[in-house]
Amino acid sequence: MTKHTYDLGLIGNCAYLALIRKDTSVAWLCWPRFDSSFIFGDLLDSKKGGEFSVRPAEKQFTSSQYYVENTNVLCTEIEDINGRYRVTDFAPRFSQYDRYYKPLMIVRKIEPLSGMPRVQVTCNPVGEYGSLQLSRRRSSNHIAYLGLDEEIRLTTDIPLTYIIDQECFVLNETKYLVLTYGAPLEASLGKTVEQFLRNTLQYWQTWVKSTSISNFYQDQVIRSALALKLHQYEDTGAIIAATTTSLPEAPGSTRNWDYRYCWMRDTYYILTAFNNIGHFEEVERYFQYIANISTKVQDKYQPLYGIGGTSKLVEQELDLEGYLGNKPVRIGNDAYTHIQNDVYGQVLVALLPLYVDRRFRDDERVNSSRMMYEALRMIKETMNMPDAGLWEFRHIAQYHCYTYLFHWAGAHAACKVASYLQNKDMEKLAKELMREAAEKIEACYDPAQGAYTNAIGSPHLDASGLQLILMGYLDPTSERAKTHVEALEKALKTPEGLFYRYRHPDDFGTPETTFLICSFWYVEALAVIGRLEDAKREFEKLITYTNHLGLLSEDVDAKTGSQWGNFPQAYSHVGLMNAAYRISKKLDRPNFL
Structure with a gap:
């Protein structure tokens, strides 16, 4: 009998929790609370659970997963015949204006590491434990998903056509995905994500110290x-x-x-x-x-x-x-x-x-x-x-x-x-x-x-x-x-x-x-x-x-x-x-x- 393990990484910021598979897919994420319906829940249903992933173009690949030392910032590295890339997943958390900034926001930084990796980004959130399919509205730099009490928004510098059509594309520079519930990210994407990442790393490493x-x-x-x-x-x-x-x-x-x-x-x-x-x-x-x-x-x-x-x-x-x-x-x-x-x-x-x-x-x-x-x-x-x-x-x-x-x-x-x-x-x-x-x-x-x-x-x-x-x-x-x-x-x-x-x-x-x-x-x-x-x-x-x-x-x-x-x-x-x-x-x- 083979050994069964949960090959999942945990991220969160004390406002929400998410589980990430070694293939980069979000297996579990409940919004707006720990006990709310899942937005992504293929852990419990592969058809109704929705999907949020940054998968390689090839079906044959290897992966490794690790935390940045002394933090809850998770890295997943994927390699196939085309090349190697890393997805850094985190939930922003840091001190701001004498309180903790902990938005309902999952951030995904995608970096090419070697070769010419080709990836496919899929984002299909669901509601009411998979029984509600959300409608989609495309804007210039984001996709809004509608049908819940508040808007879910995917803000990204990846061409939206590739995401909507689920087309593979060459990852030749760092790209960002920011998914939010309620208040969206209105600031500069790349600079803001990098600042959020630095602040979140510092928060967790200071907490451990x-x-x-x-x-x-x-x-x-x-x-x-x-x-x-x-x-x-x-x-x-x-x-x-x-x-x-x-x-x-x-x-x-x-x-x-x-x-x-x-x-x-x-x-x-x-x-x-x-x-x-x-x-x-x-x-x-x-x-x-x-x-x-x-x-x-x-x-x-x-x-x-x-x-x-x-x-x-x-x-x-x-x-x-x-x-x-x-x-x-x-x-x-x-x-x-x-x-x-x-x-x-x-x-x-x-x-x-x-x-x-x-x-x-x-x-x-x-x-x-x-x-x-x-x-x-x-x-x-x-x-x-x-x-x-x-x-x-x-x-x-x-x-x-x-x-x-x-x-x-x-x-x-x-x-x-x-x-x-x-x-x-x-x-x-x-x-x-x-x-x-x-x-x-x-x-x-x-x-x-x-x-x-x-x-x-x-x-x-x-x-x-x-x-x-x-x-x-x-x-x-x-x-x-x-x-x-x-x-x-x-x-x-x-x-x-x-x-x-x-x-x-x-x-x-x-x-x-x-x-x-x-x-x-x-x-x-x-x-x-x-x-x-x-x-x-x-x-x-x-x-x-x-x-x-x-x-x-x-x-x-x-x-x-x-x-x-x-x-x-x-x-x-x-x-x-x-x-x-x-x-x-x-x-x-x-x-x-």
């Missing part, structure tokens, strides 16, 4: 940090789980979900990742998003929300081919209706830095005490309620160990805040909830396995149990922590070092692929319990599962090393960053500390 990253696999951490950064929708601060929708967790599994939303369960891990690299701006924006969500909550927090704070994310199936024929293609996500009670602890843990991180001002803590009390109240109300758990089972409700862990961790965070505020009532309630949650966690312990199971009364082990160590519930030096990890290794680890979430059947059968974030949790746990050499070895195995650009998917087939699931997966990159941080902190210390 401002990160705090150790020497431990620094290149991989930098690429993960750059990918994670792109998944923040800066307008609101939301951070989405992945760029795409409906890429299957395994072929034929029907586990095809829309991940272009913000999961509350990811909050703690994402904030930790940005804090670990010393980036406060992203943390602050994400806090603002969480704070906005909290003002809307009445009865309960949902597991996920839209990037604008939308609560209702009704799931629909579209009439599209699907990735490699994998149906259904879904937009929306019915998980918003699920009961997932760990979210309250996630919110509390997320609020803790407001009080312990001195970079936050006092006025930024306004109303946070009310949010704390609300989350504690919800923990108290749900303490004896089953839920769908971290993995969002659709038809299974249990008393999940992971939920109680975050009840405990959230209450523990509230204790620290109560101490800071000298609020005795909050401290008393938080301590009471910590004790109750600990009792529930201990009810999950199975002496025969020497491990905590996934739920009270269940015999099954779950990789989320690694968080009992990483969140500080279990003493990492204790025998129980060590035997717990060993039991999870025995039950869930593959010979390749990958980890399944669990191995028991769920709503869709038994999971076929491993979940990368769990594998990185395992690495973290190894580092924390003192198995540092094992942690380094397993980390080195995991970074071989990236694509050619260092980007990670959600899932990996252990037997073939194939990438599956939505891509790129922000959560997987968070896992890499946090695992590298744990190992680097251990490496920085003498053995006797």
Whole structure:
């Protein structure tokens, strides 16, 4: 069985994301938001997905793809018998007038490198997930595509006839393509693109220089940090789980979900990742998003929300081919209706830095005490309620160990805040909830396995149990922590070092692929319990599962090393960053500390 990888490069500017194939075609681009319909989406349908490409005239060609060092500027080089050329793709992003300039604009610079390359430029955007064909209006130096709420415009110095007639032409000088949604580019084309490119390169390289990253696999951490950064929708601060929708967790599994939303369960891990690299701006924006969500909550927090704070994310199936024929293609996500009670602890843990991180001002803590009390109240109300758990089972409700862990961790965070505020009532309630949650966690312990199971009364082990160590519930030096990890290794680890979430059947059968974030949790746990050499070895195995650009998917087939699931997966990159941080902190210390 051949190894499947997503041979795609990611570009973006925190207003939109796009995926570029090694043949230069734009496989995925949603405008005007991360969760909007695709403008180009042949990733999910070769006929309805539209096309934006700069292909060579010959069918036989070779290609290579790489990022300009320490940036999100992508280069694709194509060579055939006629010659060689490079397409540089980027989304402009840089500081301007005391704010970030991040237009809905994809820029393509096409340069001849050798010989006399002949290329064909195709631009055919679509609307409403391919069901709407746009009309075209030709002007002197641009083509307008009409039919959406705002105009899409292609501004170029390539003869428009070649693009409209899809004719090949000789590329004997640098050419430019600028595609915009809404506000068009009205300035000088070549000079403006070159200035935008210089400014964007400088922005990303400066951003990387401002990160705090150790020497431990620094290149991989930098690429993960750059990918994670792109998944923040800066307008609101939301951070989405992945760029795409409906890429299957395994072929034929029907586990095809829309991940272009913000999961509350990811909050703690994402904030930790940005804090670990010393980036406060992203943390602050994400806090603002969480704070906005909290003002809307009445009865309960949902597991996920839209990037604008939308609560209702009704799931629909579209009439599209699907990735490699994998149906259904879904937009929306019915998980918003699920009961997932760990979210309250996630919110509390997320609020803790407001009080312990001195970079936050006092006025930024306004109303946070009310949010704390609300989350504690919800923990108290749900303490004896089953839920769908971290993995969002659709038809299974249990008393999940992971939920109680975050009840405990959230209450523990509230204790620290109560101490800071000298609020005795909050401290008393938080301590009471910590004790109750600990009792529930201990009810999950199975002496025969020497491990905590996934739920009270269940015999099954779950990789989320690694968080009992990483969140500080279990003493990492204790025998129980060590035997717990060993039991999870025995039950869930593959010979390749990958980890399944669990191995028991769920709503869709038994999971076929491993979940990368769990594998990185395992690495973290190894580092924390003192198995540092094992942690380094397993980390080195995991970074071989990236694509050619260092980007990670959600899932990996252990037997073939194939990438599956939505891509790129922000959560997987968070896992890499946090695992590298744990190992680097251990490496920085003498053995006797």
